[in-house]
Amino acid sequence: MTQRRLPSGQGPTRRPGSGGRPTASRTRNTGPIRVPSSRRTQGSGSEKGGAAAERTDAPRPRALTGRATILIAVFVALALAYTYPLRVYLEQETQIAQMENDQDRQRGDIAATAKELEKWQDDEYLRIQAREKYFYVRPGETPLLVYYDAAGAARDADEKTPAAAPDRWYDTLWSSVQAANAEPAN
Template sequence: MAAERDRFSTATRLRALGEQAAARVYRAQSRRLRRPPRRSRLTGRAAILALVLCSLIVALAYPLRQYIQQRTEIADLRRQAQEERQRVEDLRDAKARWQDPAYVEQQARERLQYVRPGEIGFLLPEAGDGDGEAGGDEEDDERLRTRGAPAPRPWYDNLWDGVDKADRPS
């Protein structure tokens, strides 16, 4: 009974618990020591791969930029060529209109104030000034010019101005 008593005594139990705890600590330390050390995620191969990728990006950046710039330039030139083709078509249409005698007569009447033999031509100031005052001839001429109406002057002056305007590039 004394052996049984030793078995259940506090000192014996504490000793047993201490031994068990020490064994657990020893096992945990030995496991930790047996485990291989953690390796860094950045290995030599990964570093070389990153270096190769960066050098490829740097090497391809300039040619890619040139390619994009050239594609933009090609698109601009195509747009300009299309605009020029449209302008040529418009000029062909205008040339065809000028081949028509009725159109030439209409333009001469509008631009040069031509009249047919036997007709009487009049130049009237546009309505809507609302002044009611009769100004001098110079003031009336100036008002007509500022509104875009043709100035009352000889037809040959208008013709010569048209030739001068056609001679200057627009």
């Protein structure tokens, strides 16, 4: 008795009762054995000395069926249909975030302006600002304004005025050329 091989090319399966542990049969019922038409005309297997009929390979199922192709096409169409609304959505989210940032900045400006306005409501702050910016004084006070005058400070300190900056080299050269030209000829 010959042992059958599995379609995957593995070795023989163990059959219950043939020793060892019993396992489930891994063969599947593929229907009747297909015999090529040339063999049918020659006679049955018993006429050839009992040889077993030759099996033909069953057609392999296609990797991509019609349903799978349609499903993939539907997914691609849906993906293409959702790209534009998704892009618009993301642009709107960006605009919303930008507007919120602008609003936060404006709220900060408003708060700073309100704080400045609150300062100007205080009488003492008004006096300080009038004194610093407009040189206002209270009745009975004598204002003292100090201006920086370098020449007057040097004169008052009995110091010489600062020396003039030296001439540039090309001015010195030109003045020597003019002096040489002004000498009387002997």
